[in-house]
Amino acid sequence: MLGKLIKHEFKNTWMAMVLIYAITIFLGISGSIFFGILNSCDFLTEPWREFWNMAGFLGAVAALSALNMIVIIFLVVHYYRNLYSSQGYLSFTLPATATKVVSSRIIVSCIWILLFYVSVFISFTSAMLLMSQFPAFSDFCRAMREFFDELIKSSSSAIFIRNFTLAIFATMLSIIANLMQYFFCISIGQLWHKNKILGSVLCYLGTSIVLGVVIGFINFGSLLLTSFNGTESPNFFFYYMLKNALYSSVLILIFYFTSVFIANKKLNLD
Known part of the structure; x- marks a missing residue:
């Protein structure tokens, strides 16, 4: 039954998400063409070229940040409406457990x-590939390739692959944990008999402060210990990312089991 529910969820959400993905990729392609043409124009003076480069860069960052927020808002609102609004009555009357x-x-x-x-x-990759075709960015792209080549040469291939793989894995866990924090707070908000949305917002603010202190202690504590020792272990990055991966994993488990427990034992759709 879980597989059928997942398939049904994909059918309900795929159109909006695919549209957002298409816009994101189009942004990289169109942005690279814009920068390429801009820096190939001979009639622009250097101050104006720098101004438009900075404006374009800030615009691209703002657009990606906005798309990221749109994705989060869409998923969080869909989660809330599908489980804890009037639609929740239909969701929990399906022939499946609340856990599923x-x-x-x-x-x-x-x-x-x-x-x-x-x-x-x-x-980003598409933008870099397209920008490398413009003479104005050929030096920049070459410098980027040389930087990554030196990064790989500075350590053995096995260590680089290990650290790179762990960094990707830790980043994925962090992204999931950040999203599930919203789901956790929505679930906690359901424990309020009135003003459930307010309860969810207050829960989010409280957990954000607490988690910010915890992750700050984990990360900056490690940096301080390294500074006091006066040496930098070649495995520092590995252990740094490993701790963050474990931290995110613990958060995911807490958020998940709390959300499931409340849906099973404390469900209140009034």
Whole structure:
């Protein structure tokens, strides 16, 4: 039954998400063409060229940030409406346990948010490939390639692959944990008899402060210890990312099981 619920969730959300992915990739392609043409124009003076380069860069960052927020808002609102609004009555009357109903929504949302960052990577890669075709950016692209070549040469291939793989894995877990924090707070808000949305917002603010302190202690504590020791371990990056991966994994488990528990034992759709 869980597979059917997941399939149904994909059918309900795929159109909006694919549209966002297409816009994200198009942004990278069109942006690279814009920068290429801009820096190939001879009639622009250097101050104006720098101004439009900075404006274009800030515009691209703002657009990607806006798309990221749109994805999060869409997934969070869909999760809330599908489970805890009037639609929730229909969702929880399906011939499936509350655990499977909630799990299907969480699984699909996590897949969508990860695919969004894949589309961001495709957008960035496409932009770099296109920009390398313009003479104005050939030196920049060559410098980027040399930087990554030196980064790989600075450590053994095995260590580089290990660190790179762990960094990708830790980043994915962090993205999922950040999204599931919203689901967790929505679930906590359902414990309020009135003003459930207010309860969810207050829960989010509170957990954000607490988690910010915890992650700050984990990250900056490690940096301080390294500074006091006066040496930098070649495995520092590996252990740094490993701790972040474990931290995100713990958060995901807490957020998931709390959301499932409330849906099973404390469900209140009044």
